[in-house]
Amino acid sequence: MRFSTRMLLLQLACVTVVVAICTGVFVGIGVQQLRAEAATSALSIARTVAANSDVRAGVARASADSGTPTNASLRGGPLSALAAAAEANTGALFIVITDDHGIRLAHPDPQLLGAVVSTEFAEALAGRETVSWASGTLGESARAKVPVRDPGTDEPVGEVSVGFAPSSVFKELPLLLGGVALAATVALALGAVVSFVIRRRLERLTLGLQPEEMSALVQNQAAVLDGVGDGVLAYGPNHVVTVANTMAARLLGIPDLVGRRVLDLALPAPVIAALAGESKQLSPGGRGSDAADPVVVANHVVYIDTHPVSRANRNLGMIAVIRDRTDVVNLTDRLESVATMSDALRVQRHEFANRLHVTAGLIDAGRVPDARDYLDDVLQASRTPGGSSAGEYLTEPFLVSLVEAKAAQASERGVQLTVGSDSLVRGVVSAPEDVATVVANLIDNAVNAAVHGQRPRWVDVEFLDDGDTLVVSVSDSGQGVPTGVRVFSDVQRTGLDPGAVHGRGIGLPLVRDIAAQRGGDVWLADAGGREGSGAVFCARLPGVMQAPAREVQGEK
Template identity: 85%
Template sequence: MLLWQLACVTGIVAICTGVFVSIGVQQLRAEAETSALSIARTVAADSDARAGVARASADIGTPSNASLRGGPLSVLAAAAEANTGALFIVITDDHGIRLAHPDPQMLGAEVSTGFAEALAGRETVSWESGTLGESARAKVPVRDPDTDEPVGEVSVGFAPSSVFKELPLLLGGVALAATAALALGAVVSIVLRRRLERLTLGLQPEEMSALIQNQAAVLDGVGDGVLAWGPDGVVTVANTTAARLLGISDLVGRRIHDLALPGPVIAALAGEPKSPSRGRRGSDADEPVVLADHVVFIDTHPVSRPNRDLGMIAVIRDRTDVVTLTDRLESVASMTDALRVQRHEFANRLHVAAGLMDAGRVPDARDYLDDVLDASRSADIPAAGGHLTEPFLLSLVEAKSAQAGERGVLLTVGSDSLVRGVVSAPEEVATVLANLVDNAVRAAVYGKQPRWVDVELLDDGDTLGMTVSDSGQGVPDGAQVFGEMRRKELDPDAVHGRGIGLPLVRDVAARLGGEVWLADAGGREGSGAVFCARLPGVMRPPAHPERGEDR
């Protein structure tokens, strides 16, 4: 680039130098021609010259060389030459015979150049070659004093040496200016080169082109969002995934702190540390963040080159599907554990009954089976048999009841629960109900005795409604339960639930066209929070309606 700049500057200076020299030469030529014309006019207007030329032209014969030497016209021309520095001043009659000439040998002879224009009454200026060599000459007609008709001419010439005597000075000035321009161009080129090296971090244009192509390929090829900004906080790079996750299309050119994003997201992007809370351990680097209907992880890394800070780069990973699937697997695992416990308990009871029968104690075996049957009818979910007959919901609630019992929390189904249809979207229902129940159990664990969680389930056509209440400490005023996310276990001062399930259930309900809301923040003595959910399109009519319902 430096060589190209120097070549460009040199070419421009050379062109300007040629133009200036050409203009200077043309100006000197014009000045010489103008001076010759002025002198010729002056001599031609002299009364003695006019009278002498008129007499010579009126004479029929040709004047001899001897008669012209030292004549008045020769004296007049010689005096004018001495005063003006002209190369020659020649005076002729109407036949082109020299009446005055610097070389006396040429007197009385015809001039070597044309004189017709002057005899026609016209003045001419030109560069011509004659007996005295090339010169800038002017030819002016000499007019008769009486008739004012052209009767001869005056030719005045200047030698090139006298015309261009100032040319070396002109060329020296132009050469000095050209040298100064070249030196200035070289200095500016070097300064620009160094500045470009600082701005491009020493990369050459070919390397920058390859870097841009590789960057475009990488940014469009990765599935994660990539966001980069300089030390001033202005975004310089953003791929389409980052724009989609953040919900902002025009990211480039905007400041990070000016983006319309939640505070936790801005803090995560800017790499700001979060305020520590009691009972939390570990770093916030792997903290998930709720962003609209996505659960994302944001990793930020500083970017620098030797002795220079280039800014930050953030990688935004969408983990909504992974977290949702994890919660669904946890629900399935909890139901599997509950079924395993029930199977083990059922096997133990069968062993007891078989042992009594093998011992011949059939009445005792009968009494034992009756006691087991009575115990199953008075289970911890008294309404499960009468108010909750849907198989999927019944198994899910029983599994959650077993888990809650292990933590000292009593899970019950309200007596007003009534589900007549069959669940047609078990994954969505399990995600919402299991998360609400898990949050309620966690809140009840930190509440006062008795610790309980109550679930109400009602269906209306294809819509399932649920209400989950607990005996915890409630939701503190101003807590954003649907926006804050914490993966760590809660302490007694933490917000209701663990936080990550609530944004997920809200997302699931929104996709179904329903909603999840906080009906009562609680906080009163023995009363915790109450969450409600409405899930349309998750129920269908039973395959075999109960008698009395088919009219």
């Protein structure tokens, strides 16, 4: 039997029991009320009869007589006639009048006149009124006993007993039971309808799943969510998060995701758009692309894929899969920097080999002075500010090679890359990968900005070292960073106007993360935007420099 059917039957059983109990209580209260009404009516009639002057006088005379009245003398007497008339008017079962010895002076059965009553009469002679259900010669009845007082002394000299038969008391009971039965039937019908509606509602909310199926579903969900390496986030049509695993909370940097609206999360706008499935970009051909775009959140480069979820043609919301690609993008940028360095070193090696060939040829031809002049010209060119290596201001081999490689790339795009005259690097780079990633990214962003700026297009780089810390400053001739743009958080790599913002948006958060891992930072020193002056970015990288080898040997 299905769980919903069992629940329906259980609810019907509960409703039936409750209705039965309420019906029994109501019927009991109704019966007690009828009994109380009968006793009250009997007491009122008894009081009225006992207060009659003829009754009081007749009972007083009978009590004063020392003899016992005979049956014949009482039949048809005034008290019997008065009692019979009262019975006929009130519908009572009996009205009995006695003297102070309990002798019946009036009774519905004439044969019992002159005999002692079968019930107790001492309470009435003591001046107290009593109401009870008792059995006598006429059967069970609701009866009331009231003392009859002497007209002269007001002392009790007899009693009046009035009784109602159960048939007359409960003549309204069928109507009462009918009303109760009708109310009980309506209550049962209403309970059945409500139980059926609850069953349908339960099946709709659970999508027809039974408890054992939902238990297995929860177990499978927990196993899947905790077993995958990606973040999983699900929310309903109202954008309220219903499912979020630990990886999703870690990547988004928000521990309590469940129960919150996606649109209200403290996340950058591109991330919110990606989670809501609104970040689909247009391909160059103008067609929609389903490929997820990388976004930056909490120092992570993530790809967010969203998929609608439905069951039985009913929209259940969206599920977002968040993939961390920080390491991949970081490694890609470092590989690009290494490739750039390799190309620069290959060009330098080729140029150096050519110069050696020229020098060797001049010496072999016996033209030593010419060879000397040639070497002087090469050395002078390398020391010229703004030259290929800018050796006058920068002598660290790794940085020289990196700047020369980037200068060659910038030159191809019509941008002149120079080393500032305030540069001073005395140590040697000990972490080339981190330095290459940070410096190359800042230079690439500056070149991109300069390309879309006004002529002349230039990029200026300055290096300073302090112990093991390297400080880099990169400025350009671009249009600067627009006001309100957060280049380290809410800029996507794709779909941007290169002239609208400074940089590409993904590299800047990455290099800041690399610097932060070393205890440093990357920041926007000047947003620029003035005539002929673009943005200025600075980076501080602790632990990437060391003293030259000759200084270390000298200290030893």
